[in-house]
């Protein structure tokens with residue numbers, strides 16, 4: 001016994017919310033669509049969890065950041081789903097999927113069948129145990145992927161006012177959480193294996209610009225080493241972290257952001273995987289024609305760079321979702337997905353955007369002792385990537401437009417001299 005739907009979205013995160021909105025725009029009928037999610041709330045804008053949610057004053061709380069407010073579209077509250085006849089099956093984990101029979105089995109034993117399945121299972125945070133360190137279950141160790149994690153960060157933060165936090169990882173979670181902890185008057189030490197923060201995207205010069213500000217706010221950096229073990233007191237709380245370089249840091253709380261793994265396990269052996277995700281074509285369709293994949297879990301062709309990529313950012317989650325629904329509902333009107341990779345972050349009063357690819361030679365521009373800094377990446381004689389901190393809406397739009405054009409660059413010195421002006425005038 002079980003329910004049957006025409007369309008099932010598996011996962012209730014960012015991509016699911018944007019897909020639901022697009023379904024209603026394309027005219028889905030009541031009762032045709034269902035979203036199944038392990039989370040107990042309808043889709044929300046996950047980026048808020050490391051930013052507004054952690055503010056000491058007037059923090060963001062649901063329902064204010066349900067999708068799709070992040071793209072200035074409608075806010076999809078529980079009522080919205082009801083009014084549109086979209087079934088929300090929340091707090092429910094899907095434990096197996098049979099793509100041949102077109103059925104899903106939930107953890108409570110219900111079988112749900114579909115005509116079209118959209119996989120939007122996102123990713124899970126990597127655990128320290130996967131790097132040989134135990135102690136993740138201590139009450140003052142925090143990860144940050146979902147609302148439950150964010151509530152835990154808030155609770156632990158409140159219980160260690162003016163204390164010491166160790167942030168493990170120098171990526172997005174590390175940078176954004178460190179800033180939020182400082183704003184909550186907690187002393188922060190960041191520990192990461194690379195020579196500078198955000199090593200996969202930032203150049204040493206860009207990293208040094210932000211690290212300088214973090215240091216001025218009291219953040220200590222311990223680079224080039226990793227966590228070895230925790231000191232744990234008799235009641236199971238971490239009191240200090242031991243690092244591989246032999247040093248020890250006192251800790252009233254630990255925040256871990258050491259990367260993610262896409263949630264593909266339900267489909268291993270059933271669908272083609274690539275780049276750690278589920279491989280899709282330019283219509284977001286997997287190796288099974290009745291199954292689509294969107295968001296963090298999808299490895300899709302990025303036409304602009306002629307290769308398959310899996311991106312872990314909210315803009316690609318929103319746009320792959322929209323594209324998949326369009327391909328499902330209006331296949332004849334839907335071209336191949338043509339996406340310009342776009343990443344952004346906000347911490348303290350900073351705000352940056354990045355477009356394209358960070359490959360090749362780098363040209364920095366702007367005032368690295370001031371408020372507006374930038375960089376271009378030049379590969380095989382063409383501008384392929386651009387970064388800007390502190391830009392205006394028009395400047396970011398110009399940057400995106402120029403990067404998509406991949407203009408030929410004959411004279412790098414001239415590009416450096418023109419700086420942001422180059423993008424604005426192309």
Ligand code: FAD
Nearest residue numbers: 011012013014015038046047094121122295296312313314
């Ligand atoms: P998710 O939003 O992770 O949703 C996946 C959903 O699937 C979840 O609801 C999960 O419970 C559900 N699920 C998984 N497996 C099952 C199962 N078996 N059964 C039922 N349900 C299941 N990106 C940016 O570009 N800018 C930012 O500033 C930014 N900030 C971020 C801050 C934080 C704290 C985090 C964690 C991420 C941030 N990101 C940011 C990344 C962005 O949020 C993700 O790229 C985006 O959420 C991906 O959307 P998704 O729908 O693919 O996955």
Ligand code: NDP
Nearest residue numbers: 131169170171172173174192193226257258259312344345
């Ligand atoms: P990231 O991949 O951004 O960063 C992980 C960091 O942890 C890297 O510096 C990595 O180093 C380091 N690391 C890896 N292993 C260890 C270890 N054993 N000890 C210490 N450091 C280690 O992942 P995050 O966890 O920061 O973010 C999780 C997800 O959330 C990502 O998908 C991210 O895109 C998303 N997110 C995006 C935001 C945004 O776009 N603004 C904001 C917040 C989250 P190395 O590079 O050497 O592996």
